[in-house]
Amino acid sequence: MERVAFGVLGPVVAESGAGPLALKGPRHRAVLARLVVARRRVVPVARLVEDLWADPPPGAVGAVQTFVGALRRALEPDRPRRAPSRLLVTEGPGYALRPEPGAVDAWRFEADLAAAAEWPAERALPRLEDALGLWRGPAYAEFADEDWARAERARLGELRLQAEERRAGVLLTLGRAAEAVPGLEVLLSGHPLREEARRLLALALYRQGRQGDALAALREARSVLADRLGVDPGPALRRLEADVLAQAPGLDLPAEPAATAARLWTRATAAYDRTVAGGARARLEATVGLIRNLAVTGGGGLEEAQRHRLEAVTAAEEFGDPELTARVIGAYDVPAIWTRSDDPTRARRIVAAAERALAALPASGGSQDAARCRLLATIALETRGIRTPRGPEAARDAEAIARRLDDPALLAFALDAVFMQSCTRAGLAPRRDAIGAELVELAARHGLVTYEVLGHLIRVQARSALADFAAADRHAAATDALAERHELPLAGVFTQWYRAMRLAAHGRPGQAATAYRAAAARLHGAGMPGLERGLLPLALLSLRLTSEEPLSTAPVAIDRGLDWGPFRPWTEPFALLADGRPAEARAALRALPEPPPDLLYEACCVLEAHVALRLGDRAALRRAHDRLLPAAGELAAGGGLFTLGPVSDHLGGMADALRTPGGM
Numbered sequence: 001m002e003r004v005a006f007g008v009l010g011p012v013v014a015e016s017g018a019g020p021l022a023l024k025g026p027r028h029r030a031v032l033a034r035l036v037v038a039r040r041r042v043v044p045v046a047r048l049v050e051d052l053w054a055d056p057p058p059g060a061v062g063a064v065q066t067f068v069g070a071l072r073r074a075l076e077p078d079r080p081r082r083a084p085s086r087l088l089v090t091e092g093p094g095y096a097l098r099p100e101p102g103a104v105d106a107w108r109f110e111a112d113l114a115a116a117a118e119w120p121a122e123r124a125l126p127r128l129e130d131a132l133g134l135w136r137g138p139a140y141a142e143f144a145d146e147d148w149a150r151a152e153r154a155r156l157g158e159l160r161l162q163a164e165e166r167r168a169g170v171l172l173t174l175g176r177a178a179e180a181v182p183g184l185e186v187l188l189s190g191h192p193l194r195e196e197a198r199r200l201l202a203l204a205l206y207r208q209g210r211q212g213d214a215l216a217a218l219r220e221a222r223s224v225l226a227d228r229l230g231v232d233p234g235p236a237l238r239r240l241e242a243d244v245l246a247q248a249p250g251l252d253l254p255a256e257p258a259a260t261a262a263r264l265w266t267r268a269t270a271a272y273d274r275t276v277a278g279g280a281r282a283r284l285e286a287t288v289g290l291i292r293n294l295a296v297t298g299g300g301g302l303e304e305a306q307r308h309r310l311e312a313v314t315a316a317e318e319f320g321d322p323e324l325t326a327r328v329i330g331a332y333d334v335p336a337i338w339t340r341s342d343d344p345t346r347a348r349r350i351v352a353a354a355e356r357a358l359a360a361l362p363a364s365g366g367s368q369d370a371a372r373c374r375l376l377a378t379i380a381l382e383t384r385g386i387r388t389p390r391g392p393e394a395a396r397d398a399e400a401i402a403r404r405l406d407d408p409a410l411l412a413f414a415l416d417a418v419f420m421q422s423c424t425r426a427g428l429a430p431r432r433d434a435i436g437a438e439l440v441e442l443a444a445r446h447g448l449v450t451y452e453v454l455g456h457l458i459r460v461q462a463r464s465a466l467a468d469f470a471a472a473d474r475h476a477a478a479t480d481a482l483a484e485r486h487e488l489p490l491a492g493v494f495t496q497w498y499r500a501m502r503l504a505a506h507g508r509p510g511q512a513a514t515a516y517r518a519a520a521a522r523l524h525g526a527g528m529p530g531l532e533r534g535l536l537p538l539a540l541l542s543l544r545l546t547s548e549e550p551l552s553t554a555p556v557a558i559d560r561g562l563d564w565g566p567f568r569p570w571t572e573p574f575a576l577l578a579d580g581r582p583a584e585a586r587a588a589l590r591a592l593p594e595p596p597p598d599l600l601y602e603a604c605c606v607l608e609a610h611v612a613l614r615l616g617d618r619a620a621l622r623r624a625h626d627r628l629l630p631a632a633g634e635l636a637a638g639g640g641l642f643t644l645g646p647v648s649d650h651l652g653g654m655a656d657a658l659r660t661p662g663g664m
Contacts, residue, residue: 108131132160347383419436425597
């Protein structure tokens with residue numbers, strides 16, 4: 001069963017790896033939302049009827065059953081007829097929703113909030129920002145008037161405000177007062193009676209050297225509380241006001257070694273905050289530059305950058321200026337190495353905005369051509385891992401414009417887009433290797449460090465697939481050296497996985513398993529869920545399969561409790577076979593789509609071949625054989641992360657089976 005994620009921090013939605021699920025009408029969503037509110041507990045049918053209708057009509061129970069049936073079909077479209085649902089279950093007098101841990105955004109929000117309370121400021125900040133980034137609007141947005149949702153909406157709303165205040169407090173602890181001010185001002189515009197937010201705002205202003213503004217904020221607090229509630233400020237606000245008037249030393253951060261760069265950053269951001277208007281285009285474009293730099297600083301930075309990037313694009317579109325929007329979208333030229341999106345929904349929204357800007361740009365010429373190139377490259381990058389003609393077409397067009405303009409940075413961006421669209425079939429490792437080689441040379445010549453790292457990583461992947469480990473080792477070492485020199489920690493995630501894979505390729509499965517687990521631990525919190533989900537179970541499965549003879553027919557047990565991520569469709573037939581359900585395994589095998597156009601295309605084809613041989617399914621075996629044939633001289637290791645061995649061994653086993661008369 002493919003993992004389904006549920007969103008209630010905003011309009012109620014459900015999504016699988018393939019995108020949003022159609023939940024039909026408002027009552028279907030109401031049933032789903034009501035079951036999420038119950039937190040895995042059973043909700044009796046009678047209670048659902050009461051919650052759905054103020055005056056239940058005749059046949060209301062049957063209508064609820066119809067809604068539940070439709071939800072089950074939407075949530076588990078591949079579930080065989082009459083097979084019990086494992087997600088929306090029937091128990092006793094009613095129904096319960098049993099999603100995987102972390103599959104509901106509200107539950108993840110609370111877990112992140114609780115974890116952040118236990119951690120020091122440096123670790124708590126990214127966790128808090130992750131939590132706040134889950135919100136898309138008011139909780140259970142379309143059910144604001146429903147009695148069953150009211151208490152949960154209020155509880156989650158209060159937790160959100162506490163999270164905002166806690167984030168501001170952490171920023172102050174870290175000496176980043178200027179960053180705390182905008183969020184606090186927004187919070188207070190909607191919740192003017194929150195005294196803790198008032199206190200934090202005044203303290204943040206004071207620590208920026210804005211004593212007058214701090215006193216004004218405190219006096220505004222006094223006025224608001226008196227006018228609305230007829231009360232004076234609480235002890236914390238009164239004490240802070242007295243301390244500000246006295247310029248008490250305790251208001252400053254505790255003395256600690258502070259680098260000149262850190263002090264400069266604080267002063268510069270404070271000055272920028274004072275002098276550049278909040279809605280100014282200059283501020284927006286400067287923000288995008290900051291977001292771009294944030295993306296390469298590590299996991300928390302990457303996640304924050306991705307979230308703020310979409311906000312920046314939305315803000316740019318509000319100006320109604322397609323050239324501004326194009327600049328904001330195109331400025332995020334952060335090198336991408338993994339050919340699967342971390343957030344498909346966000347990617348679709350970025351693509352839609354890029355397409356709108358592209359259509360509205362003036363006729364080609366001058367700066368418009370460069371903007372057009374960046375928009376096309378963005379479209380190609382954000383449609384990676386999806387079978388659509390638009391992605392390859394956009395990549396080709398971006399490359400052509402960049403080469404014509406002879407702009408090295410633009411060409412590097414376009415080549416990354418071409419790389420992202422270079423996995424449409426098996427056997428394209430030589431093409432990717434050529435892209436990586438050009439990027440290394442181009443970036444080294446023009447000082448484009450992040451693209452030089454990208455080029456080396458592409459060559460690690462490509463040379464791995466071509467079984468040239470000596471060259472892959474050299475590029476991995478070059479990657480690590482550049483990453484250390486220029487503080488690019490995410491690059492090391494990929495080289496660590498590569499070295500684990502190398503152990504497996506050289507017949508050391510025990511050491512490889514340990515190395516895979518260590519590499520997976522480093523992925524946690526790295527801000528790359530498109531890479532992380534399902535990777536460790538798949539890598540460990542690859543060790544089991546490569547320890548057998550090529551395309552062995554021995555049973556393979558699959559732990560369904562693990563998060564197989566987007567690879568579940570290719571592992572589910574193994575699980576069904578191990579359960580003694582060959583007919584269902586055969587149906588699941590035949591329902592497999594062509595693997596996504598990403599770096600694990602060959603690996604998915606090999607998994608399909610293993611199942612086909614175990615089931616004696618000649619049609620599926622022929623299909624896998626034909627898809628793998630262009631990669632006959634390669635390893636099934638295009639991602640440089642794990643390997644299923646030489647493709648030629650699998651092709652030979654498949655050919656032998658297909659030649660066997662009357663069977664496998």
